Amino acid sequence: MAEPLRIALAGIGTVGAGVIRLIETNGALITRRAGRPIAITAVSARDRGKDRGVDISGYGWEDDMTAMAARGDVDAVVELVGGADGPALTLARNAIAHGKSLVTANKAMIAHHGLELAALSEQARVALKFEAAVAGGIPVIKGLREGAAANRIERLYGILNGTCNFILSAMEDTGRDFADVLAEAQARGYAEADPGFDIEGTDAAHKLAILSAIAFGTRIDFASVDTAGITRIQAADIAQAGTLGYVIRLIGIAEVDSFDENGAGGTRRLFQRVQPHLVPCGHPLAHVDGATNAVVAEGNFAGRLLFQGAGAGDGPTASAVVADLIDIARGDLGGEAGAPFSIPVAEMETMAPAPSGHRRSRAYIRFTVADRPGVLAEITAAMRDAGVSIESLIQRGRAEEGGDVMVAIVTHDGPEVGVRRALALLEGSASLSEAPLVMQILGE
């Protein structure tokens, strides 16, 4: 039997306990597939005595997880502590500096410091792997980095946050409103007590920024992801979308664009956006319900590839972590230099963020307006003056005397800047009870 791959596990929360359970449950099978066992040498967490449903007494213990990086009996460190900076980042740097491979599920850390860590790992000729950081158990990083490696990726998009998708599909199924469903999701453990990272789109933006870098060979640019969450979506929006043949999903989308704000050809720029979209019922992403994630990559030879599965949870995330460990055990580091982002960091392109005004799409715009004469005329005049062509308009009767009225417009295909101009014309109008909500319609 070949020597085991000896790992140290930092952080034993839900995912860490899942990794331990997986390695214990599927150990024999992992050994056959990896060609050698994966052995847990040491673990570390905040509270040694906490009941985690797995027995950690048989593994070495480190009070200070940073010490794991220096242990001579560890080949790879698994970082499941979380947080973009702080102890997780210190551990990651130290592990690589000591010649250990690093496996992490930490999307925030990779989105913010992935290039630094990748450069360090390339120098040290160790593996840096983070399949679990994006889309839980779905091997989408491997799919992009290796499976689609022969393709220029034309466009990349998907459902990257399970919490948002759970909430949106529950709103769809039950007709309930956002706050109500969020509370249920929190009670059932699908949403954090502090759900901001999820529902504001930040988590999806972290993942999109990581995927973009691999797909396009561009340096990670999390700060430029144009991010909007799902907090403003109402049950009425979902109902209107349904009437028109769409569902609403939080979509992360990225592509390389080469047009400037005036639509003239120009420098290649990186477009990255996380925003709720209307998705046509015939599109594969329209059938992605609950906490499921799905990623579509469009390659210039492969065409449209779809990867779908559980986007979170201890089992799926542990599956991705251990898949990375099996790769390392097999010696598949992704090339001799082991470039974690497919190409070496030094060759990754710095690409400025793309402006979005020239982008053409159909859009859904929801106005909440006072129920009084002339409001529709005001809105439609603004659309006309901004050159926006209206495909359909639905005004829902007010629920109560003097209450607000909802006006939902779907535009014909046109540049986004047109809608922005129309909304600028309406800004400050006494007719509007709140700022309009704009969602793009995902193309087929």
Next chain:
Amino acid sequence: MAEPLRIALAGIGTVGAGVIRLIETNGALITRRAGRPIAITAVSARDRGKDRGVDISGYGWEDDMTAMAARGDVDAVVELVGGADGPALTLARNAIAHGKSLVTANKAMIAHHGLELAALSEQARVALKFEAAVAGGIPVIKGLREGAAANRIERLYGILNGTCNFILSAMEDTGRDFADVLAEAQARGYAEADPGFDIEGTDAAHKLAILSAIAFGTRIDFASVDTAGITRIQAADIAQAGTLGYVIRLIGIAEVDSFDENGAGGTRRLFQRVQPHLVPCGHPLAHVDGATNAVVAEGNFAGRLLFQGAGAGDGPTASAVVADLIDIARGDLGGEAGAPFSIPVAEMETMAPAPSGHRRSRAYIRFTVADRPGVLAEITAAMRDAGVSIESLIQRGRAEEGGDVMVAIVTHDGPEVGVRRALALLEGSASLSEAPLVMQILGE
């Protein structure tokens, strides 16, 4: 710049020309991702002068493709000749014997001789890769072999033949009958002039047998795949299925079973079947239309993973071939021993085929019967006597005086053997105009 990976290409049909076009089009990108260029050293085909839409005059030419295996300036041979045996197999054996890695899109050869070739490649410590042999451009072999490597796969199923799926979804969309749609598919190039391999299920069975071996670590057993095609499906079946909330898809399904024919616990056995199924409209596979393929793998930690994309065509197939070449160029051979089926051939389990009688499912049974009194009584009595419980029964009125009548039954969940017994009771009945058609209903 590192030394190029030098390849020889045997067979320049649609896919071969696609590989050349891909390498020429995406060359710079491939070099960056692979860490070195992929260079075509030699090509071989039946007719040197044929117009293929790509210029092969810049590449070395071999009249006898077997000579490629011995060339000193070739690192990897790409076999795109096709056929389970004959020249393709001879080339594959020779290439490996000469220490070359082998990449192939040849599902028939891998289904029949994959274990022999894998054992040879493991001995020779070269790569044997065949991503393009299953599901075209979808990286499903990589997904199973590496992405899901930490999981015991509980069940594996999918849509593995694009031609059948094109025909079934066209029948669904247009209400036309099988022969009519097949003729159109042939005219449009979606079906071969001799479509038997596709429409009889053989092609899907080849792919299923390959995937089973990787998923379950069992020796390939193509001969035992219980295979039925789509030739007996009528427009009326699709209409009935639609009424009941299902679509019809040709599904390949495999799992490890441990029950004997009497339902008692017993030895682990391999269940492999290719058969048209009724798929509930809420299932992701129900939305897989046209020539698309999709594979679902259910892992004991990852849960349900879905891989979807173009199942055939020159671009997607070339994408898979070149992804394999990039892996080889990067030095990722799948472990030091490079086990093509995830575990070394010597460790793969020989597993007897599972009996299917004890399998429980709901089934759709279509009878074509003479329109005369007592026929329904005869059928329902046979069901009762065999212990089959009927969930719904639809009898469609005859189209013309004296014409046949269709009776479609959906059973409650029960063992398959019950349905078989009922049909045995009806065998030889003068009421039945043709043998009944049975299709299982895919579970959620």
